[in-house]
Amino acid sequence: MTEQVEHRIGVFVCHCGHNIAGTVDVEAVSDQANSFPNVVYSTHTMFTCADSGQQLIRDKIKELNLDRVVVASCSPRMHEPTFRRVVEEAGLNRYLYDQVNLREHVSWCHMREPELATQKAIDLVRMSVARAAKLTALPIKTVKIEPRTLIVGAGIAGIRAALDIAERGFEVVLVEKESTIGGNVAKWNHVFPSDKTGAEILEPMIRKANSHKNIRVMTDSKISIFDGYVGNFEVTVKNSKTNKEEILDIGTVIVTTGFKSFPPVDRYGYKLSPDIMTLAEFQEMDVKDQLKRPSDGKPIKKVAFIGCVGSREPEIKGHEHCSRYCCSAIAKAAADIRDHADEVLILYQDIRTYGKGHEEFYRLARAKHVIYTKFPKNAKPDVTMDNGKLSIKWHDVLSDDELKFDPDIIVLASAMVPPDDVAETAKLFGLTRSGDGFFNPEHIKLAPLTTHTAGVMIAGTAQAAKNATEAVVDASGAAAKAVSLMAKGEVEIESTVAQVLPDLCSSCHTCVTACAYNAISMDESRDPPVALVTEAKCHGCGTCAAACPSSAITMLHSTDGQILAMVEAYLCPMAPEGGGV
Amino acid sequence: MVTATEQQTVEEQWEPRILAYCCNWCSYAGADLAGTSRIQYPTNARILRVNCTGRINVEFILAALDMGADGVLVSGCHPGDCHYTSGNLKLQARWALMERSIEQSGVNPKRVRLQWASASEAQIFADGVRTLINQVKELGPIEREWK
Numbered sequence: 160m161t162e163q164v165e166h167r168i169g170v171f172v173c174h175c176g177h178n179i180a181g182t183v184d185v186e187a188v189s190d191q192a193n194s195f196p197n198v199v200y201s202t203h204t205m206f207t208c209a210d211s212g213q214q215l216i217r218d219k220i221k222e223l224n225l226d227r228v229v230v231a232s233c234s235p236r237m238h239e240p241t242f243r244r245v246v247e248e249a250g251l252n253r254y255l256y257d258q259v260n261l262r263e264h265v266s267w268c269h270m271r272e273p274e275l276a277t278q279k280a281i282d283l284v285r286m287s288v289a290r291a292a293k294l295t296a297l298p299i300k301t302v303k304i305e306p307r308t309l310i311v312g313a314g315i316a317g318i319r320a321a322l323d324i325a326e327r328g329f330e331v332v333l334v335e336k337e338s339t340i341g342g343n344v345a346k347w348n349h350v351f352p353s354d355k356t357g358a359e360i361l362e363p364m365i366r367k368a369n370s371h372k373n374i375r376v377m378t379d380s381k382i383s384i385f386d387g388y389v390g391n392f393e394v395t396v397k398n399s400k401t402n403k404e405e406i407l408d409i410g411t412v413i414v415t416t417g418f419k420s421f422p423p424v425d426r427y428g429y430k431l432s433p434d435i436m437t438l439a440e441f442q443e444m445d446v447k448d449q450l451k452r453p454s455d456g457k458p459i460k461k462v463a464f465i466g467c468v469g470s471r472e473p474e475i476k477g478h479e480h481c482s483r484y485c486c487s488a489i490a491k492a493a494a495d496i497r498d499h500a501d502e503v504l505i506l507y508q509d510i511r512t513y514g515k516g517h518e519e520f521y522r523l524a525r526a527k528h529v530i531y532t533k534f535p536k537n538a539k540p541d542v543t544m545d546n547g548k549l550s551i552k553w554h555d556v557l558s559d560d561e562l563k564f565d566p567d568i569i570v571l572a573s574a575m576v577p578p579d580d581v582a583e584t585a586k587l588f589g590l591t592r593s594g595d596g597f598f599n600p601e602h603i604k605l606a607p608l609t610t611h612t613a614g615v616m617i618a619g620t621a622q623a624a625k626n627a628t629e630a631v632v633d634a635s636g637a638a639a640k641a642v643s644l645m646a647k648g649e650v651e652i653e654s655t656v657a658q659v660l661p662d663l664c665s666s667c668h669t670c671v672t673a674c675a676y677n678a679i680s681m682d683e684s685r686d687p688p689v690a691l692v693t694e695a696k697c698h699g700c701g702t703c704a705a706a707c708p709s710s711a712i713t714m715l716h717s718t719d720g721q722i723l724a725m726v727e728a729y730l731c732p733m734a735p736e737g738g739g740v
Numbered sequence: 741m742v743t744a745t746e747q748q749t750v751e752e753q754w755e756p757r758i759l760a761y762c763c764n765w766c767s768y769a770g771a772d773l774a775g776t777s778r779i780q781y782p783t784n785a786r787i788l789r790v791n792c793t794g795r796i797n798v799e800f801i802l803a804a805l806d807m808g809a810d811g812v813l814v815s816g817c818h819p820g821d822c823h824y825t826s827g828n829l830k831l832q833a834r835w836a837l838m839e840r841s842i843e844q845s846g847v848n849p850k851r852v853r854l855q856w857a858s859a860s861e862a863q864i865f866a867d868g869v870r871t872l873i874n875q876v877k878e879l880g881p882i883e884r885e886w887k
Contacts, residue, residue, distance in 0.1 A: 173861075187821055234772045235789070236764075263775030264787055268866070275783040282786050582820075591765075591821050593860060611765060655791070675825040700824035701795030705831075717791060723803055726759060730807035731787050 166197040166292050169225040170284060171216060173207035173232035175262055182266035184277045184564045188231065191281045195288045198731060199223055200446055210405065213245045220249035227291040231259035232286050252296035254654065254716055259287045282729050289728035297695065298656035304390035304650055305410035306330060308641045311382060311584070313440035314342025315627050316619025316634040317415035318364050325373035329645050332366065332407055334377045334396055340365055342417055344627055347442040349495065385587045386677075388695060389614030411614050411641040414598065416584050421469040421478075422575040428542040429571060434549060435542070437573040438464075438488060449499055452567050454547060462500050463566040464489045465540060466507040469574035478574060480595035484626040485572035486510050487517040492570070494524040503529045504539050504564055507538050507555060519600070520730075533557055540635055542569060575624035588615050597623045609636045613652075616640050652677035655716040656697040657704055663711035664689035670703035670712060679703060742813065756810035756876040758785040760869065763793045765823035767815035769859035781866040783799050785813060791793045792816070792819035794827025797839045801852060802845055811851045815868060818856040822877070846884035850875050 170192040174180035185203040200223050204212045207230055219225060228246050232238060235258040243253035247547075258362055261280050269276040297345070308324050310317045312333035324648045333340070344350060345365075347357035377396060383404065386393035392409040420439035423429045429437070433453035450459040466489060467704050470482040476684040489505055497503045498520050510531070512521040525531070533556040540553035549569060550693065555562050571579050577596040578584075585592055589612040591599045597619045598647045601609040608616050618637035619630035644650060659670075678696035679687040690711070692703075704712040710719070762768040774781065790796060793816030800811040802814050832854075839849045845870050853872040857865040 187863075234768075234775075236769060236772060260772070260787070263772040265774035265775075265783075267778055268771075268776065268781055269783045270780060272783055279783045286786065286788070361831065587823060590821065591817070591823065591858070600861070646824065673830055675827070698824055698825045700792035701790065702792060702824065702827045702830050704833075705795050705797040714791075714795065717795060719797070719799070720787065722790070722800060725788055726800070726804050727807060728811055729759060730757065730804065 164246065164292075166198045166227050167223065167225050168195075168197045168227040168229060168288055168291050169216070169223065170195075170198055170201040170229045170288065171207050171212070171220050172203040172284070172305040173212070173230065173261070174203060174205045175232060176206065176265075177579065179261045182270055182273050182276050182282045183261055185274065187277055187282045188261075188284055191231075192231075192288065195285055197227070197292050200225065200287055207237050208241055208556045211563045213241075214301045214469040215261065216242070218244050220251055221245065223630045226255065227294060228253070228255075229259060229284065230257050231280065231287070232262045233262040234260045234264070247260065253299070254297040255291070257287045257291045257294065259283045285732055286725040287626055287725040288439050290721050293718070293724050294716070299651060299690075300647045300654055301651050302388070302390050304644045304645050304648055305392075305408050305722065307332065307405065307408065308645070309334065309382075309392070309394055309409040309412045310415060312336075312417055312619075312621065313340035313378075314340065314367075314415060314417045314619065315344045315364075316344070316417070316487045316621075316630040317413070317633045318361070318368050318404065318423050318632035320413050320415060320618060320638040320641075321368055321374050322364065322371070323635050324370045324642055325368075327642045327646075329373065329642060330397075331375060333374055333375045334380050334382065335378050336381050336399070337377065337378070338367065338378050340376060340378065342437070345422070347439070348493070349442065349443065350627060351475050357707045370408075374419060376721070384588060386696075388510075389652065390697075391695070404649055411589065411644050413616045413618055413637045413641060414584065414588060414590070414621050415617075415631070416578060416581070416621045416636075417618045418575040418597075418624065419578045421576045423468045423571050423573045426468055427465055427540070427571055428544060428549075432547070432549065433546055434567065435569045437468075437484065437571050438492065438570055439573070441492065441568075450496065450591075457567070459496075460500055461502045462493070462504070462568055462570065463563070464493055464503070464505045464570045464572060465551075466510075466572045468571040469576070470572075471508065477576060477594070477596045480574075480624060481511065482572075482575040482624040483511075483629075484575065484624065487512045487626065488513060489570070489572050490517070490524045490529075493529045493640070494520060495526070497527040497529050501562075502566075502702070504566070505529060505531050506534055506537055506551070507531060508534065514628065531608070532562065565624075575589070575620055577621075588612055588616070593623075594724065595623060597621060608633060608640055609700040613650075614644065652695075653699055655699040655714070656694045657692045657699070657701065658713045659690045659692055660711045660713065661685065661689045663709050664706050665709045665711070667691070667708065669706050669708060673703045673706040674704070675700070706708055754881055756784055756868070756873055756877070756881070757808065758808045758811045758813060758872060759804045759838065760785040760787045760813040761790055761793070761796050763816040763823075764789055764791050766817035766821065766859050767855075767857045767865060770815075770857040770861050770865040773859065774862035775806065777862050779862050779866045781869050782873050785869050792822065792824045792827035793831040794822075794824065798830055798834070798841050801838065801842065804811060805842070805845070805847050805851065805882060808881045808882060810879075811872050813872050813884050814852070814854045815857050815865060816855075818858055820860060827837055840878070844861070847882070848885070850879060
């Protein structure tokens, strides 16, 4: 190390109540930190994120003229924004702050090894202090937000979100790949908990959406290119009928691409006979008159519903989840059809009628003498067909009996799974997916509607299997998120972007091909042309910096020097002051 | 003068030092979840957060081994799940060459492990740390062996 700039670093070690201090000797960590290079102050506090902890940081920055702050507490994914704000309030640039993860990465996963955990904590703080000494202040940049929302998918969630945003006075572009809007719900003949058809429920919403001055509906259309960044997306929409493309300037995005009803091929003889159908297909049958059997048109007298078809199958990838709508939906459907049929059975694995008003359906079905019979998890009912006659055999758990039933039709409550083009959508918007195949929210509890792509929200069954009521709740929530961004008018963006050192660039174009965002181009005004980063397009991944054979690219806030300083601090620490080996 | 017994004790007490480069969006979050889920794993690894595994240069690995790390873990998003769409694929494309460089520097490539662990795969992350530690323990403390 040639340059030796003196810094004034403050280290704050957090107890997090008993969470960290119960395993890690926080006093020892704080004492050790005092001996690290450039550290002028080190302490340990009960809850650093609490008001008193925050105040202490601000006070010490001013009192001791600290120019770097390290907090050793929880995951930076949790409180980095909090402490960045705190140091900023005390006049320090937010990029001069660094956080050590002593809770998720130390105390909680090494609970039975307090001494080794403390050693690890000391190493991590030493690494962070070394990094802090190398940090540089970066400008805080804001960008304007285009007051227009793109909604992808015009099902019940998409339409609800569109109306909410339009009512608030912002423009909405509602894109739907089908020729009509309304999605899955529009196809159903009754939607619980109401007695209305899906079309009846949606009709006023669709009418309003089609006529609203702030809403532009684009049917038969798909997004072909998604470019830009929060507040300033450049979206190309392609009409599948005319093949015409249009480029739109968009501020925020809500993805409401919905679900597909799982076609349960290979389960319970589905497709063997037209009399074996999914709940979605059953919902599309006309219920007004006497129901007729699809195969021969005879009246339906005996009906069997089977639950958890393609749901809650832990051994099958993409089918581990509970689809959440089916227990309540089959209770309602069974209760309704019981008025026209002599015998209605529900074969179930478990019953979860959890929502508002759903328990009432279960009771209604029971009151109408719908028969509930539980089958074991590992021995699903066996459906056979003999001369067009259906038969189900299963083991009833509660009576411990082998049972048999010959229904006229079998209705399979099939799972909600993501639509076929979900991978394409995920790639387009930079979204990740969870085990059930649906999109991951930014945080499962604290931020269920936003995603890791800033400015892109998810709602409805694009996020997880759920019923229409829940999808609408999501939609209004996501709309509020979009509106709050647009109402502010501008948003701060990360300054952690790539920078080219023109003198080192050898014009090899490696970085141009490495960048996934087309953020690097060649500056033709120079001879020879050198690489140039368009900062607004850079997402800060650093792939170009690693690929550059001339080390001509600096990743701000993640420089080679900052990273290697941490490596060195861990593996070849300097002898503590006053000691020495 | 170190006696044979003392030497043996030192070797028995030796615990490998592991540096773990984790991407912010998948593996770092997976390690967070391991903590939140109270999954217990050995303390040997020190996690260094990078935005994306695509940020990782072979120099970062060679420098760590040079400075005495007994093993280096690189953990990122699954192919296709990269927060930056393809940074992990760029790393994967470089990986064969990186392993070759490590070998040429006289280090057994078994001291380096590349793994994919998503934000929900806490157990896979913890198991990966354990796997590398066991691999490194079999090899013993870091040393150069030019062939």
